[in-house]
Amino acid sequence: MTITESAAPPVLSLRGITKNFGAVAALADVDLDVGAGEVVAVVGDNGAGKSTLVKILAGVYRADAGAVRFQGEEVALESPAQVHALGIATVFQDLALCENLDVKANLFLGRELRPFLLDDVAMEQQSWELLRQLSAKIPTLKVPVAALSGGQRQTVAIARALLGDPKVILLDEPTAALGVAQTAEVLNLVERLRDNGLGVVMVSHNMADVRAVADRVAVLRLGRNNGVFDARSVSSEDIVAAITGAADNAVSKRASRLAAGTEES
Amino acid sequence: MTRVENAPAVDLQDERLLAPKTLGDSVRAAVRRVRDGDLGMLPVFGGIIVIWTVFQLLNRTFLSSTNLVNLSFDIVPVGFLALGIVCVLLVGQIDLSVGSVSGVSAAITAMVMVQYGQPTWIAIAAAVAAGSVIGWVYGQGFNRFAVPSFVMTLAGLLAFLGVQLWLLRGQNAVNLPYDSNLVQFAQLWFVPAWLAYVFAVLAAAGVFAAGWIGARTRRAAGLSAVSMRLLVMRSALILAALVFAVYYLNRTRGVAWMFMLFVAFVLVMHYVLSRTKFGRSVYAVGGNPEAARRAGINVKRVYSWVFVLCSTFAAIGGVLAAARLAAATQSTGTGDVNLNAIAAAVIGGTSLFGGRGSAFSALLGILVIQSISSGLTLLNLDSSYRFMVTGAVLVVAVALDSFARRSRQAHGRG
Numbered sequence A: 001m002t003i004t005e006s007a008a009p010p011v012l013s014l015r016g017i018t019k020n021f022g023a024v025a026a027l028a029d030v031d032l033d034v035g036a037g038e039v040v041a042v043v044g045d046n047g048a049g050k051s052t053l054v055k056i057l058a059g060v061y062r063a064d065a066g067a068v069r070f071q072g073e074e075v076a077l078e079s080p081a082q083v084h085a086l087g088i089a090t091v092f093q094d095l096a097l098c099e100n101l102d103v104k105a106n107l108f109l110g111r112e113l114r115p116f117l118l119d120d121v122a123m124e125q126q127s128w129e130l131l132r133q134l135s136a137k138i139p140t141l142k143v144p145v146a147a148l149s150g151g152q153r154q155t156v157a158i159a160r161a162l163l164g165d166p167k168v169i170l171l172d173e174p175t176a177a178l179g180v181a182q183t184a185e186v187l188n189l190v191e192r193l194r195d196n197g198l199g200v201v202m203v204s205h206n207m208a209d210v211r212a213v214a215d216r217v218a219v220l221r222l223g224r225n226n227g228v229f230d231a232r233s234v235s236s237e238d239i240v241a242a243i244t245g246a247a248d249n250a251v252s253k254r255a256s257r258l259a260a261g262t263e264e265s
Numbered sequence B: 001m002t003r004v005e006n007a008p009a010v011d012l013q014d015e016r017l018l019a020p021k022t023l024g025d026s027v028r029a030a031v032r033r034v035r036d037g038d039l040g041m042l043p044v045f046g047g048i049i050v051i052w053t054v055f056q057l058l059n060r061t062f063l064s065s066t067n068l069v070n071l072s073f074d075i076v077p078v079g080f081l082a083l084g085i086v087c088v089l090l091v092g093q094i095d096l097s098v099g100s101v102s103g104v105s106a107a108i109t110a111m112v113m114v115q116y117g118q119p120t121w122i123a124i125a126a127a128v129a130a131g132s133v134i135g136w137v138y139g140q141g142f143n144r145f146a147v148p149s150f151v152m153t154l155a156g157l158l159a160f161l162g163v164q165l166w167l168l169r170g171q172n173a174v175n176l177p178y179d180s181n182l183v184q185f186a187q188l189w190f191v192p193a194w195l196a197y198v199f200a201v202l203a204a205a206g207v208f209a210a211g212w213i214g215a216r217t218r219r220a221a222g223l224s225a226v227s228m229r230l231l232v233m234r235s236a237l238i239l240a241a242l243v244f245a246v247y248y249l250n251r252t253r254g255v256a257w258m259f260m261l262f263v264a265f266v267l268v269m270h271y272v273l274s275r276t277k278f279g280r281s282v283y284a285v286g287g288n289p290e291a292a293r294r295a296g297i298n299v300k301r302v303y304s305w306v307f308v309l310c311s312t313f314a315a316i317g318g319v320l321a322a323a324r325l326a327a328a329t330q331s332t333g334t335g336d337v338n339l340n341a342i343a344a345a346v347i348g349g350t351s352l353f354g355g356r357g358s359a360f361s362a363l364l365g366i367l368v369i370q371s372i373s374s375g376l377t378l379l380n381l382d383s384s385y386r387f388m389v390t391g392a393v394l395v396v397a398v399a400l401d402s403f404a405r406r407s408r409q410a411h412g413r414g
């Protein structure tokens, strides 16, 4: 497969995203591009700012500075509802589910069918379809989410992001709580989403997952860009070096120079 | 897709699912749910049975038709307050000022009717509108200035008691004209016997029709549904209970219109909370406000609406309290009214921790509270005993709520 990022303009494009929490600069001048039909992995050490970046894109936090272009137009990411309406769906690291509500209610939260006489039957039917598609091992939709295991909850959170018709999906460590089969299922799903032309941003700690599905790997270190790599040609060692900053070496310099070079062309 | 004959419904295909197949299975499943801390309405039904039995043994007139008709009147004003409390508890907040707000509303009703000689409907509209405005102010304070609802409504408790006294201009009581429709409604208006039976039949038929249509659409969609037998049994049980209740109340004065008004509000709120998008968002905000916000729910608007609903119901309760007494007094809505309303909601099964409960808990909870009050009055025991017993019942209800919550967490029922 060839990378076609220079051919089509990216569906989502960030420039100079900056976010401070009090005295902590969580993100400083971060750039990121996601093309349609492209999987971009975002990697970085704990506290590198990955989740902060995802939350800014999801409309949960407001960036202090920077610009976001979505489908070629400059947009302001103001609230989760507005971002979702644009077509950006998010699976948060903490999942953000309502434990007192059942699976079906969580899946359709904020997007219920027939607002004045909830169409529970249609919602349940679609929920089952969606969960089957993810090979979810959830015995019943009638229990509150509190009754589900960590992996089941993660599946519910992922399923929720697929509802509607998103153009871009942000996944913050989507496989962290999953077993082997489910992880494979999620990776399959990511590939399906890409083949359907969606842009996917996947935050992950797992090098194997990253290398399995990502087209490009963007490294964050201490809230700053620390290189963008072509996932097919980069070695795990180089990514790890960029993540830890242990070897501020020729490889990472070369890679960022290359990445910058491809963006200009 | 062709459906295989006898293939399990879409939602029953997981082999780990302990799906009830027989009536016995259903009963066992219910017992398991309760043991895991999913108590629902069970404690309040149990409470009503115990309380009614004890008081009937102590005083033979307690379960007389006359006393139950009185009870059906007396639960309504505070019942409206409890209905409002249910709403704020569901979003995980509290309103300690419902008593004072009902007092203000009673005072407005009386002053507009008597002092300013306006028609009844204007008095009622003014009082209810005042309640809505108070709720709106609470919502603004909560959303914009992040004042905790506990503190804000505690301040409201005092402030609106002041407003109530100021409105009454130092008069101990302002009497409403006894021949006004409002007073007649709250003391003398009863549903004609035949119509009460029609209501009973309609209610049971409604339950059956809703269940039947629901089951049919579920089966058509390949989902499991309640069996016809269970549906018929449930509806027949409801029909029998309602017809007996109507018959028993009709032996003396009958079914009060004021009681029907309260039941209608409870049913409407039940519908809103369980069958609309707004209701869903109320539960979501009570369960996890941040998750609700990230799901695109306008959390602030939900809080606003809930505070407005609560104060509006409190105001309606105040109007009816004044009507019931044919007067607005300095003590309307004071004393134990606040705590009774909160106790009723909690005793009825609405959790103090947010996200759990139903509109019916207002009806059932206030029935417990007023039964205690009525029973102690029949025994000629003064309010000192009433306060002590109600306080004890509230503690038991809250302890049960907390205990059930811990048990639910241990058994994964949220």
Ligand SMILES: Nc1ncnc2c1ncn2[C@@H]1O[C@H](COP(=O)(O)OP(=O)(O)O)[C@@H](O)[C@H]1O
Pocket: A021, A024, A026, A044, A045, A046, A047, A048, A049, A050, A051, A052, A053
């Ligand atoms: N809500 C917050 N308030 C203050 N500091 C925060 C907040 N969220 C994140 N941070 C800080 O921002 C930095 C990046 O966090 P995060 O984006 O969660 O990292 P990660 O890459 O592990 O997901 C951390 O130093 C963290 O302490």
Ligand SMILES: [Mg+2]
Pocket: A050, A051, A052, A093
């Ligand atoms: Mg993170």
